[in-house]
Amino acid sequence: MGIINILDASVASKISAGEVVERPASVVKELIENSIDAGSKNIILEVKNAGKKLIKVTDDGCGMTKNDAVLCIERYATSKLRTIEDLNSLITLGFRGEALASISAVSKLQIVTRPRDQSIGTLVEVWGGEIIDVRDTGCKEGTTVTVKDLFYNTPARLKFLKRDSIEFNNIYNIFYKLMLSHPEISFKLISDDKLKLSSTGDGNLLNCIKTIWGQEIADHMIEVKAQDRAVKVTGYISDRSVIRRSKNDILFFVNKRCIINKALYAAVLDVYKQYLTTGTYPVIVLNIDIDPRMIDVNIHPTKLELKFSDEHGIYGAMYNALNNALNPKSEVNRPLTSIFNINDFEKQGNVEIETKYEQVKLKETDIRDINELENEINIAVDEVINEGMIFYDDDIKYLGQVLSTYLLCEKDNELYIIDQHAAHERILYEKYIKEFKNNRISSQRLLIPTIIELKNDEKNIVIENINLFNTLGYEIDDFGETAIAIRAVPIFFDQTQARLFIDECVAYLSSDSNRTSIDEMLFKKACKAAVKANDSLTEKEARELIKSLLSCENPYNCPHGRPTIVRFTKSDMDKMFKRVI
Ligand SMILES: Nc1ncnc2c1ncn2[C@@H]1O[C@H](COP(=O)(O)OP(=O)(O)OP(=O)(O)O)[C@@H](O)[C@H]1O
Numbered sequence: 001m002g003i004i005n006i007l008d009a010s011v012a013s014k015i016s017a018g019e020v021v022e023r024p025a026s027v028v029k030e031l032i033e034n035s036i037d038a039g040s041k042n043i044i045l046e047v048k049n050a051g052k053k054l055i056k057v058t059d060d061g062c063g064m065t066k067n068d069a070v071l072c073i074e075r076y077a078t079s080k081l082r083t084i085e086d087l088n089s090l091i092t093l094g095f096r097g098e099a100l101a102s103i104s105a106v107s108k109l110q111i112v113t114r115p116r117d118q119s120i121g122t123l124v125e126v127w128g129g130e131i132i133d134v135r136d137t138g139c140k141e142g143t144t145v146t147v148k149d150l151f152y153n154t155p156a157r158l159k160f161l162k163r164d165s166i167e168f169n170n171i172y173n174i175f176y177k178l179m180l181s182h183p184e185i186s187f188k189l190i191s192d193d194k195l196k197l198s199s200t201g202d203g204n205l206l207n208c209i210k211t212i213w214g215q216e217i218a219d220h221m222i223e224v225k226a227q228d229r230a231v232k233v234t235g236y237i238s239d240r241s242v243i244r245r246s247k248n249d250i251l252f253f254v255n256k257r258c259i260i261n262k263a264l265y266a267a268v269l270d271v272y273k274q275y276l277t278t279g280t281y282p283v284i285v286l287n288i289d290i291d292p293r294m295i296d297v298n299i300h301p302t303k304l305e306l307k308f309s310d311e312h313g314i315y316g317a318m319y320n321a322l323n324n325a326l327n328p329k330s331e332v333n334r335p336l337t338s339i340f341n342i343n344d345f346e347k348q349g350n351v352e353i354e355t356k357y358e359q360v361k362l363k364e365t366d367i368r369d370i371n372e373l374e375n376e377i378n379i380a381v382d383e384v385i386n387e388g389m390i391f392y393d394d395d396i397k398y399l400g401q402v403l404s405t406y407l408l409c410e411k412d413n414e415l416y417i418i419d420q421h422a423a424h425e426r427i428l429y430e431k432y433i434k435e436f437k438n439n440r441i442s443s444q445r446l447l448i449p450t451i452i453e454l455k456n457d458e459k460n461i462v463i464e465n466i467n468l469f470n471t472l473g474y475e476i477d478d479f480g481e482t483a484i485a486i487r488a489v490p491i492f493f494d495q496t497q498a499r500l501f502i503d504e505c506v507a508y509l510s511s512d513s514n515r516t517s518i519d520e521m522l523f524k525k526a527c528k529a530a531v532k533a534n535d536s537l538t539e540k541e542a543r544e545l546i547k548s549l550l551s552c553e554n555p556y557n558c559p560h561g562r563p564t565i566v567r568f569t570k571s572d573m574d575k576m577f578k579r580v581i
Pocket residue numbers: 001004030034035038059061062063064072073077078079080093094095096097098099100101143
């Protein structure tokens with residue numbers, strides 16, 4: 001690493017400056033990225049109180065001279081970029097020269113560093129942006145950056161931080177992605193003096209995957225190796241048997257940077273939609289190595305989003321790489337970049353190409369159809385029965401099931417059409433709510449407990465919410481490092497559904513949404529367990545369904561708000577057939 005240089009104003013104004021320090025996890029990301037850029041082989045992260053009290057990153061990288069150690073906390077001080085053209089050949093994770101300046105402005109920061117060729121090190125102490133100490137010190141080669149009392153001088157931001165468990169999960173999520181992006185570096189994460197995650201740095205990505213997701217998932221990963229003149233894709237993707245409820249395990253590393261990109265994501269979904277049902281996802285860990293001139297990382301303050309100069313091409317390359325890996329014998333095994341136009345990469349700037357995943361534009365004819373459909377829906381909704389208008393009694397004449405979806409009944413000169421799927425959802429929904437309120441959701445004990453391995457952060461979420469799972473009919477125990485044992489499941493789930501529902505809850509609880517909305521979970525569960533539209537029902541089952549529906553508190557809508565019953569009166573029918581005007 002060379003000498004730090006302050007970017008001149010014209011370069012500084014062109015790079016996408018932004019607020020990089022939002023929470024402890026953002027500090028972790030910036031410090032570890034600096035250690036990676038410094039060529040470290042070993043990186044240790046220590047946090048206390050989920051990083052609120054202390055974040056310490058120790059590396060054995062190139063270190064800094066005294067001058068650089070003082071300069072590095074200045075804004076736009078970077079050794080990684082000099083001119084705006086350098087962005088085209090960027091191989092480092094950092095380039096804005098902003099991170100340490102931003103972090104030191106809102107914390108008590110200490111840098112202890114020694115370059116490889118010097119015998120004495122430097123200590124720099126900065127509080128709230130003010131340098132309070134610079135002195136020589138004895139220390140190991142490399143750099144240790146300690147950030148204490150983050151946001152101590154900005155109480156409004158401090159208040160904004162979430163509970164320790166959530167902030168720690170954010171740190172964990174950032175950490176394991178950095179670990180996956182560099183299997184050749186040994187990483188250690190220590191939280192409140194406990195080792196939480198570590199990698200050996202043996203360069204084996206599958207070993208890192210095993211550490212994070214567990215043996216079960218690692219056993220079902222398929223290696224991807226594909227190369228072409230313009231792009232190289234390597235890594236692992238899960239086979240068809242792995243079903244995840246959250247998209248969080250789809251990870252792309254472009255030139256070793258974990259990024260979000262719609263084209264890559266669309267290619268994954270398009271390939272896996274042959275194997276997975278809606279709402280389920282694979283585990284994907286893919287490295288895409290590409291000429292830095294063909295990407296733009298400078299479009300988002302946290303460098304999280306990335307744009308390819310040929311988004312269409314990258315979609316095609318990724319689609320083929322994944323498809324080939326999943327179907328090695330497939331007839332449609334195509335070369336990696338069959339849709340890839342290498343010439344597009346030579347062009348400057350972003351090429352605007354209408355891609356497959358972009359929203360389909362409506363044709364004029366579609367619009368007319370939709371308007372008609374809307375009218376039909378309005379008419380139908382008018383026909384939805386209002387509360388209190390229909391009661392179950394023996395006078396209801398069951399006429400039969402049509403189209404394997406609807407139940408027809410007649411009562412008092414009126415025809416009722418019931419959507420059996422929506423009806424069943426409503427019945428189950430009310431049943432679960434009642435059971436839940438009475439604290440007696442029935443569960444069934446499993447003869448042999450199911451042991452599942454989870455990512456560390458996912459396991460924490462389950463353990464933290466163990467009471468919630470109990471109320472939902474589960475019996476779950478901690479089962480060592482990253483595993484849990486499921487001993488009982490809600491009565492209405494089979495084992496697979498029960499497992500999927502845990503994944504769903506974890507995804508739900510770790511999102512920023514209103515996390516304790518139990519109703520919503522029940523609602524989801526009801527939808528899962530409900531009969532599908534195409535189940536054929538016997539007359540007895542159909543009658544039972546109608547009876548149960550009409551005894552619901554609100555028999556008229558499914559939990560999504562769609563109508564469950566539509567009514568036609570005799571006069572409606574007469575009008576339809578023009579018997580009366
Ligand atoms: N762990 C480290 N080892 C060696 N040098 C470091 C380390 N951390 C920071 N530096 C030096 O300090 C400079 C400033 O770091 P800072 O993170 O603020 O900016 P950057 O990494 O250049 O860009 P960005 O703001 O995009 O991260 C770096 O360019 C690098 O020269």
